[in-house]
Amino acid sequence: xxxxxxxxxxxxxxxxxxxxxxxxxxxxxxxxxxxxxxxxxxxxxxxxxxxxxxxxxxxxxxxxxxxxxxxxxxxxxxxxxxxxxxxxxxxxxxxxxxxxxxxxxxxxxxxxxxxxxxxxxxxxxxxxxxxxxxxxxxxxxxxxxxxxxxxxxxxxxxxxxxxxxxxxxxxxxxxxxxxxxxxxxxxxxxxxxxxxxxxxxxxxxxxxxxxxxxxxxxxxxxxxxxxxxxxxxxxxxxxxxxxxxxxxxxxxxxxxxxxxxxxxxxxxxxxxxxxxxxxxxxxxxxxxxxxxxxxx
Numbered sequence: 061x062x063x064x065x066x067x068x069x070x071x072x073x074x075x076x077x078x079x080x081x082x083x084x085x086x087x088x089x090x091x092x093x094x095x096x097x098x099x100x101x102x103x104x105x106x107x108x109x110x111x112x113x114x115x116x117x118x119x120x121x122x123x124x125x126x127x128x129x130x131x132x133x134x135x136x137x138x139x140x141x142x143x144x145x146x147x148x149x150x151x152x153x154x155x156x157x158x159x160x161x162x163x164x165x166x167x168x169x170x171x172x173x174x175x176x177x178x179x180x181x182x183x184x185x186x187x188x189x190x191x192x193x194x195x196x197x198x199x200x201x202x203x204x205x206x207x208x209x210x211x212x213x214x215x216x217x218x219x220x221x222x223x224x225x226x227x228x229x230x231x232x233x234x235x236x237x238x239x240x241x242x243x244x245x246x247x248x249x250x251x252x253x254x255x256x257x258x259x260x261x262x263x264x265x266x267x268x269x270x271x272x273x274x275x276x277x278x279x280x281x282x283x284x285x286x287x288x289x290x291x292x293x294x295x296x297x298x299x300x301x302x303x304x305x306x307x308x309x310x311x312x313x314x315x316x317x318x319x320x321x322x323x324x325x326x327x328x329x330x331x332x333x334x335x336x337x338x339x340x341x342x343x344x345x346x347x348x349x350x351x352x353x354x355x356x
Contacts (some may be wrong), residue, residue, distance in 0.1 A: 064196070072327040079320045085149070086313040093306035095207055097238070100299040103292060110289045114256065117270035117281055123290030135229040138175040139219055139252075140167065143301045144233040146201040150309045153236070153244075158187040160246040161234050165193065175232075180211070180298075206302050212295035220287060223252050235297050236304040242311035244304035249293055254286045 113206075142161050144154045161177070168175050177195035179185055185198050201207055220232045231252035244349045274281065 068141060072324065072331060075320055075323050075327065076112045079317070079324065082313055082320055086310060086317055089306050089310040089313055092206065093303060093310055096299050096303035096306055099206060100238075100296060100303060103296045103299060107289065107292055107296070110285060110292070111283055113272075113281075117274055117278045118283075120274055121282060137228050138173060139178060139222065139228045139231040140164070140175045141178045141215065141231065141233045141251075142184060142195075143233065144181030145305050146181050146183060146203050147309075148183065149312060150305060152311055153305060153308050154181075154184045155187055156246055157182055157234065157236060157266055158191060158193070161188075162191055162193060164232075164234060164248060176228075178215070180207075207295070207298040209291070209295050212298055213291045216287070216291040216294050219252055220290065222256040224242065228252075233294065233297055235301040238300050238303040238307060240307075242307055244308060249297060251290060251297075256292060271341055312343060 079133060140161075142157060144157055165177075177188075177193065179188065179195050179198045181201045185195070188195055196210065199211065214217070219228070222228045223231070224353040230250060233249045233251050235247060235249070239245050
């Protein structure tokens, strides 16, 4: 009986020591989740300015486009950015991304295309290695903060240079799209070549500007718009993935916290029951020893 009591007490002490840690991690995940959603909303609002500029210079372009956004006649080689996570405690989140990436590569191969994979987030590299999927580079993400715009700007700058030099025909991004609390969906978004329809999707939310006065070459202005909007769109997808990641982590920690509290209650009851049984048995032994009761 004493061994049962000691074992239950040890389990109770261990879980009570872990419970505050789970609560703290849960709170951090909730804060990061909400911050990612807020920052994503701010980026989306900022992109509305690009929609305004696009509409202002579109009549001046007269169907002339710069080399950055000329569409390739055929797509053979694709640069693919796969966004994972830098932290754990999110179940099969990274495995879902890698499984989707493997199916994506199989589809490209069936269509006679090839892809260089660029990984964002160290956690997914292990799953890529397990499935023997090669990748060209791995860029770690921050473990203490949300992805930075600097990461998006550097990567899109490199990809646009490769696109202009005809080293790649397109660039895709495989990321986790936030679908609501603890819900996500793996998406594929073609970020290069530039697609004006991305801005047209947000034109319904545009503010009305006075008539624009364009005092520079509209082609150069449009080229800069393409570069900036591509980087900002890339950053928006990074934040979308971060929101999905932290939402999934929060849900798992919420369930772990509830399980820990349930176990604490059950072990408290078990410890109390064992103690009562021990006290009852000791009282019986004392009564038998004093002759108050017959030996059983």
